Amino acid sequence: MLAVTVPVRLRFGAHLLGIHKPLTLIPTSSSSTRCFFLFPSPPTRNVSLSQTPRDLLRRNVSQTPAPAASDSVSVSVSFPKDSPLFGLEDLLVSFILGKKRATEVSHLVWKHVVQKGDTVIDATCGNGHDTLAMLKMVADESGKGSVYGLDIQEAALQKTSSLLEESVTPNEKGLVKLFSKCHSKMHEVLPRNTSVRLVAFNLGYLPGGDKSLTTQSDTTLKALEAAKGILMDGGLISLVVYVGHPGGWEELKTVQDFISKLPVEMWICSEFQTVNRSWSPVLVFIFKRC
Numbered sequence: 001m002l003a004v005t006v007p008v009r010l011r012f013g014a015h016l017l018g019i020h021k022p023l024t025l026i027p028t029s030s031s032s033t034r035c036f037f038l039f040p041s042p043p044t045r046n047v048s049l050s051q052t053p054r055d056l057l058r059r060n061v062s063q064t065p066a067p068a069a070s071d072s073v074s075v076s077v078s079f080p081k082d083s084p085l086f087g088l089e090d091l092l093v094s095f096i097l098g099k100k101r102a103t104e105v106s107h108l109v110w111k112h113v114v115q116k117g118d119t120v121i122d123a124t125c126g127n128g129h130d131t132l133a134m135l136k137m138v139a140d141e142s143g144k145g146s147v148y149g150l151d152i153q154e155a156a157l158q159k160t161s162s163l164l165e166e167s168v169t170p171n172e173k174g175l176v177k178l179f180s181k182c183h184s185k186m187h188e189v190l191p192r193n194t195s196v197r198l199v200a201f202n203l204g205y206l207p208g209g210d211k212s213l214t215t216q217s218d219t220t221l222k223a224l225e226a227a228k229g230i231l232m233d234g235g236l237i238s239l240v241v242y243v244g245h246p247g248g249w250e251e252l253k254t255v256q257d258f259i260s261k262l263p264v265e266m267w268i269c270s271e272f273q274t275v276n277r278s279w280s281p282v283l284v285f286i287f288k289r290c
């Protein structure tokens with residue numbers, strides 16, 4: 001369903017998801033496809049608990065006529081095995097159906113890209129939740145794997161350090177290096193010639209901290225350029241962009257301008273947002289092809 005490229009408006013019968021109201025997918029006529037899913041919430045009919053989102057998508061909508069509402073529902077929309085999104089179908093559907101938060105989605109996408117022993121960067125440590133998630137993904141028994149964390153606020157680095165202290169072993173914590181530095185200078189904290197699998201940004205202000213201290217468009221742009229320069233093939237730049245604070249929309253526009261200029265032969269850029277929830281964060285993934 002997400003791979004549809006025809007420049008027409010498609011309407012799928014809602015019975016695909018066990019509901020009566022229509023689910024609409026609207027690709028635009030531009031070279032990349034933009035999908036909008038309109039999902040009535042709460043559903044007017046219960047979806048069987050034995051049906052996972054993957055079960056619900058097992059029928060190939062482009063080839064099989066829609067069943068009558070009473071038919072059993074099965075739709076197949078799997079990504080190709082070589083796609084970076086392979087195996088994430090359930091996750092995307094969970095997000096579309098309002099069952100997953102943006103940060104949960106980003107962590108699950110990271111898990112599909114990051115391997116034990118990798119070097120990764122948390123460009124905005126904040127309270128340390130992303131740093132901790134990354135550490136769990138890269139730490140292996142041989143002591144390989146590194147997480148480089150940056151933040152401009154000492155308070156954030158202290159929170160991150162405390163969270164790690166209470167959550168991981170001293171050996172694991174030793175794999176994390178924290179820097180009080182602007183993320184536009186992330187390349188300066190890495191050992192020479194280090195390639196990075198993941199650079200993650202969670203933009204905005206420190207939750208529970210000073211709301212006037214936010215990430216800024218100009219340094220975010222420089223940081224994206226820096227991340228692009230150190231990312232390995234098959235690596236990912238991940239952003240959660242919050243738009244509910246002053247400068248948030250401008251920052252999103254900066255990110256969108258940046259990704260729209262990346263050549264598709266080398267980069268796959270995707271954006272996800274729940275558009276009818278006020279200030280809903282925008283998820284951006286910038287995947288460097290292998």
Ligand SMILES: C[S@@+](CC[C@H](N)C(=O)[O-])C[C@H]1O[C@@H](n2cnc3c(N)ncnc32)[C@H](O)[C@@H]1O
Pocket residue numbers: 123124125126127128129130131150151152153156181182183184202203204205206207213214215216219
């Ligand atoms: C939304 S919070 C990050 C949340 C965090 N990732 C977590 O898991 O809790 C954004 C953080 O970005 C930091 N920040 C703002 N500008 C920055 C910059 N130029 N370089 C690095 N960090 C920055 C803020 O101090 C704040 O702690």
